[in-house]
């Protein structure tokens with residue numbers, strides 16, 4: 001029997017610190033009922049027709065009418081703390097769905113009556129406990145949090161619970177669907193909850209207690225939801241990629257998103273002819289321009305991952321970065337043959353970085369047991385065959401991104417001091433972008449201290465600015481709804497001006 005001599009397990013896997021919604025606010029921001037920061041003027045009436053969401057949809061990609069005037073800004077500052085009425089009671093109702101109908105129309109999955117039955121027309125809703133979040137991976141709170149939009153209500157179980165309102169852009173108009181909206185508890189009128197991929201800022205809110213309705217996702221994402229979050233499998237409805245599935249009368253197709261394993265773009269084709277594409281998180285690439293669903297028929301509304309929707313975000317292709325990482329590794333090992341190579345990674349994503357090193361050097365990959373379990377769930381023989389359970393048996397280790405600090409790595413090296421005298425580490429993230437580096441990887445300067453060398457490499461699983469532009473120009477959608485970095489009006493206006501430019505002519 002071989003006993004593992006691995007060091008004490010590295011810190012828990014963590015999630016990708018995306019520059020997500022509300023990034024500029026560091027997660028501390030008061031949001032209105034639509035999920036936008038509460039700097040917007042109150043309409044003065046509770047009319048749903050004049051809600052920000054309704055205006056937003058009406059205005060297509062031209063949001064100029066939504067900008068604050070100076071006077072509005074002053075008023076909204078005053079209004080901010082004075083308590084706000086809910087402008088958007090329920091977008092599903094605006095779109096003509098009655099709550100009772102919506103509940104009755106659930107096609108599949110366990111009954112929701114136990115969780116959502118709040119007495120028909122009652123304004124009370126079923127809500128989620130604050131602790132009802134991802135159980136294994138910490139929720140980094142990347143999506144903007146909102147203390148003020150949280151409401152205490154009494155659930156049907158008689159417990160006081162807290163929830164947030166589901167932002168409008170997570171609800172697919174004309175359907176009873178939401179996308180990546182699990183942290184809001186039971187979303188009124190929602191018959192199907194779609195999950196684009198297994199990153200916690202998207203699945204946050206899912207747990208073994210989930211009982212609000214069927215979850216639709218890719219088969220791999222479904223496996224992870226069940227395995228890592230212990231969600232009741234009766235709620236999980238895996239949808240094969242590239243196949244049309246009819247759900248509540250809507251044709252739904254998942255397409256490969258080029259993000260993390262299992263990540264999907266979701267294409268909705270409504271009975272009224274409207275077509276939406278929700279990108280979840282994605283890295284646009286040329287291959288997507290050949291997806292016949294996207295190029296042969298117009299997408300009316302594009303829900304776009306705008307993580308790097310700023311021209312300063314230019315980074316090289318994944319392939320260029322992988323070649324660079326392999327080259328640096330080989331060169332380093334020539335000079336320091338007793339080097340331990342470490343790649344930082346989130347719970348899922350960035351696998352190709354250590355796979356590339358593994359293939360180029362013909363070495364196994366060491367990851368701790370919890371990561372190995374996840375990687376094996378991918379069902380990729382290429383990867384599973386390369387995993388090893390003993391850190392002494394290979395020079396290539398995968399560690400949580402948070403471990404990639406000089407002091408932490410120094411400690412880590414001590415555990416393997418018999419074999420290794422130095423560490424070369426890679427931190428693959430779009431965040432390492434620097435304007436000076438841009439596309440020239442050779443300009444990257446590692447952090448080096450003693451026998452620890454750490455390279456930040458711009459290996460991004462989100463689209464660069466120019467990739468977003470190409471994608472939008474191929475699709476030419478009628479409307480674009482950004483889903484990331486929408487937390488302030490200036491950002492939104494800036495993005496809208498890019499969209500206008502791209503769709504000119």
Ligand SMILES: [Zn+2]
Pocket residue numbers: 016197199259260281
């Ligand atoms: Zn993601």
